[in-house]
Amino acid sequence: MSIEDPWDRATARTYDTPGTGMFAPEVLGPTVDRLAALAGGGRALELAVGTGRVAVPLAERGVPVSGIELSPAMVEQLRTKVDEDAVPVVVGDMASARAPGEFSLVYLVYNTISNLLTQDGQVACFRNAARHLTPGGCFVVELWVPELRALPPGREATVWHSEPGYLGIDTYDVLAQRVVSHHVRFGDGTDAQLFRSAHRYVWPSELDLMARLAGLVLEDRWADWDGSPFTADSRSHVSVYRLPQDQPVGGPRAAG
């Protein structure tokens, strides 16, 4: 397994944690409620759909959901829950792959735009989201806010989460705008399990510029799926970018 592409079969098999963590009802409920409302009765496309953590309950809510996903192993897990008719998936790169049809909602959650490790890749992802949208549709991004304030001069690492049996450590390369997350799980003994993933961190303002390059306009930014105000202390955000009604499909966003 590579640090830049950790989504292999072993990761996929242990990804789901039904009822807890990112699968807890208090996490998933508001996510699905918000996305269902933003779909506005239209079709939804999830970029990096994974094992269907969000897509499956959203489809069960009556929203037609399609997906794009790079890892066949993650799609294999999704297929243990729903078939191709319920949630069709194109296996490919969310920065370039085309899913059939048009959508009133495209969404990319759980910090996953940061899995694209270059600015070019992230810009292409916005453009790809925009070209799947019907005029008036929206692209929703959930992403953490880079915690560089926790990084004193001369330090390259932060512990961003600590609880019994778990440590979350980030190591930074601020020149390359990269961070590697190290998830360490351990019990009472001396053994520990390590899962690592590489990310390109992005400020909200840089995301907004990528959206403008793609012909999208920032409509809302909240601290969470419940719509709490986004403040200077928010650790994460949910941002809604709208494709204007008069924006022709394949218009300026397709150029340059």
Ligand SMILES: C[S@@+](CC[C@H](N)C(=O)[O-])C[C@H]1O[C@@H](n2cnc3c(N)ncnc32)[C@H](O)[C@@H]1O
């Ligand atoms: C943190 S998981 C999120 C999965 C799902 N969206 C969720 O919320 O549970 C990240 C997913 O992004 C996928 N991924 C990473 N880079 C990708 C890319 N360039 N194109 C499509 N999928 C990608 C991985 O394979 C993995 O399934």
